[in-house]
Amino acid sequence: MRLTSTGCKCPKCQDSGWEIVEENGSSYARECSCGIRKREVLGRKLKFANIPDAFKEVRLENFRRDVYRREDSKVIIEKDCKAIDWWLDDIASMKEQGMGLYLYSSTKGSGKTRMAASIANELIYNKGMSVKFATSVQILNEIKASWKQEEGMTEHQLLDDLSRAEILVIDDFGIERIKDWIEEKLYHIINSRYINRTITIFTSNLPIDGLEYDVRITNRIKERSFPLVFPNESVRDYIAEANFSRLKEVMAS
Ligand SMILES: Nc1ncnc2c1ncn2[C@@H]1O[C@H](COP(=O)(O)OP(=O)(O)OP(=O)(O)O)[C@@H](O)[C@H]1O
Ligand SMILES: [Mg+2]
Numbered sequence: 212m213r214l215t216s217t218g219c220k221c222p223k224c225q226d227s228g229w230e231i232v233e234e235n236g237s238s239y240a241r242e243c244s245c246g247i248r249k250r251e252v253l254g255r256k257l258k259f260a261n262i263p264d265a266f267k268e269v270r271l272e273n274f275r276r277d278v279y280r281r282e283d284s285k286v287i288i289e290k291d292c293k294a295i296d297w298w299l300d301d302i303a304s305m306k307e308q309g310m311g312l313y314l315y316s317s318t319k320g321s322g323k324t325r326m327a328a329s330i331a332n333e334l335i336y337n338k339g340m341s342v343k344f345a346t347s348v349q350i351l352n353e354i355k356a357s358w359k360q361e362e363g364m365t366e367h368q369l370l371d372d373l374s375r376a377e378i379l380v381i382d383d384f385g386i387e388r389i390k391d392w393i394e395e396k397l398y399h400i401i402n403s404r405y406i407n408r409t410i411t412i413f414t415s416n417l418p419i420d421g422l423e424y425d426v427r428i429t430n431r432i433k434e435r436s437f438p439l440v441f442p443n444e445s446v447r448d449y450i451a452e453a454n455f456s457r458l459k460e461v462m463a464s
């Protein structure tokens with residue numbers, strides 16, 4: 212896009228996002244059709260979401276079902292995708308009820324984080340929602356760090372942010388070594404979200420009943436999430452195998 216003489220890209224709004232419209236002798240401001248405001252809002256949402264770089268580009272459309280080799284896995288992932296489509300189609304009523312998702316499988320590398328990030332991107336890009344993505348270890352480390360630092364967010368602000376986020380994705384839930392303070396903080400976040408009926412999406416290697424947290428935490432999660440078991444097959448292993456084959460080809464040539 213060419214810049215105007217004032218150095219702005221948009222001649223109508225000078226990149227402010229608002230254009231002044233004169234009508235019947237009076238003037239008012241309306242959102243400029245160049246879309247700068249929408250791009251700014253999207254940019255802020257993406258920054259806030261903090262989706263890991265490796266999963267920034269993943270989308271539901273490029274979540275592959277053919278990577279699973281076992282028949283039982285193909286059946287499981289087919290059902291999961293159907294359930295996720297249904298949940299997304301009905302997101303307005305899920306939001307009213309505060310119904311989230313709990314993606315789990317004991318096998319590591321089966322696509323849970325990739326799916327959670329794909330859902331997060333769908334919610335941000337196509338449903339205009341605000342999402343916060345974090346691993347539970349990240350959340351707990353940030354809380355711990357807030358105790359020491361003089362600057363930055365206080366523990367209170369952090370907990371408040373996590374409690375209020377429109378959609379919160381907690382990746383790798385249930386791997387922390389349980390300590391009283393950890394349960395207390397997680398309870399604070401999960402109970403606030405329960406009371407406010409806000410949606411939380413979890414990924415975990417454990418089923419809800421297998422989590423070692425206090426039942427006050429687990430039964431709130433149980434009431435407000437649809438559990439989706441993921442295949443017990445590691446796509447990560449297949450990626451590693453493919454990489455190794457490429458290496459062997461190079462070495463043999
Ligand atoms: N269905 C899929 N289509 C394409 N790539 C996939 C799919 N599932 C997983 N992958 C890729 O496999 C790797 C492992 O996936 P992911 O990290 O989502 O697994 P996970 O179930 O979250 O594992 P963990 O239990 O260790 O957290 C990633 O590189 C991911 O992009
Ligand atoms: Mg994961």
Ligand SMILES: [Zn+2]
Nearest residue numbers: 221224243245
């Ligand atoms: Zn403009």
